[in-house]
Amino acid sequence: MSDTQKTFRALLHAQRVWDVPLPRFDASAAPADPLDLFRTWFAEAVAAGQTEPHTMTLATVDAEGRPDARTLMLHDADERGWHFGTHTTSEKGRQLAARPHAALTFYWPAQGRQVRVRGTVTPVGRAESRADLRARSTGALAAALTGTQSEVLPSRDELVRASEEAWERARAEPDTEVETWSRYVVEPHEAEFFQGDAERRHVRLRYRREAVGPWTRELLWP
Ligand SMILES: Cc1cc2nc3c(=O)[nH]c(=O)nc-3n(C[C@H](O)[C@H](O)[C@H](O)COP(=O)(O)O)c2cc1C
Known part of the structure; x- marks a missing residue:
């Protein structure tokens, strides 16, 4: 075994999980609707100092049924479901257009908690999508205006040029559309x-x- 591999393994095996004081969860007292429990757990994750508790993994499948996953930001959670924003032309956008099903995973290690959500994915429509972008930062708008997400980038210089233009436009025209x-x-x-x-x-x-x-509620073997 190479030294690099040995160092890696030693580091890996020295890591711990569920090694911090963990809250107790009384499932018999859980609310009837998972949205209520999600909101409570989210507030508790923030209170526990969990970094970036609003980030999650979104898993989709491609046209051949092969899974794909990436990190995204949660934009809302309401009676309709869990919301996120992205480009319809991205890899995930194309995958969702062909197969509108997804799984979300949140991991909040500060409390040893994980939340998984599975469901059908629907684009919310133009008006809400526009409002979604407007409600966010100049940086978010600049990012959305930069290039074509998930396409091959010929060079870093090209990104820097496109990003500078996008920042300028985002500052000058904060209501600009991103189709x-x-x-x-x-x-x-x-x-x-x-x-x-x-x-x-x-x-x-x-x-x-x-x-x-x-909703039916049931416990599962761990
Ligand atoms: C912390 C974090 C938050 C992110 N949030 C978003 C997001 O809200 N929307 C988005 O399109 N991409 C977001 N990304 C980038 C995605 O992970 C991914 O690289 C991009 O959406 C392209 O994915 P795709 O090729 O599977 O479509 C985020 C990445 C990280 C690390």
Whole structure:
């Protein structure tokens, strides 16, 4: 084994998980709707000092059914579902147009918590997508105006040039349109809340429903 590999393994195996004081989660007292529990857990993640608790993994599948995943920002969570924003022309945008199903994962290690959401994905429409971008920072607008997300970039210089132009435009025209930008909503049919436990007696509470109607709640073996 090479020294580099040995160093890597030593570092890897020295890492710990569920090694901080963890909250108890009484699943029998969980609310009837997963959105309520998500909002509570999100507020608790912020209060616990979790860095970037509003970031999540979005998993999609491509036309051949092969999975793909990336980190995104959560833009909202309401009775319609979990919202994010991206370009319709990006890799994920194309994947979602062909197969409108996705899974989201949040991991909040400060409390040993994970939330998983699965559902159907719908673009929310032009008006809300425009408002989505307007409500965000100049940097977010500049980023959305820069180039064509997920296309091959010929050189770093090209990005710098396009980004400088985009920043200028974003500052001068804060209401400018980005035709490819869309807000999407994941309408959940399943959501799972995982509370880690030092003894590995993790609590997993799953909510599921077939269509609109009451949620079924059940515990899962960890
Ligand atoms: C912390 C973080 C937040 C991100 N938020 C977004 C986002 O809200 N929207 C977005 O399109 N890409 C976001 N990205 C970039 C994506 O991870 C990804 O690189 C990009 O969307 C292209 O993905 P695709 O090729 O699968 O379409 C974020 C990346 C990181 C690391």
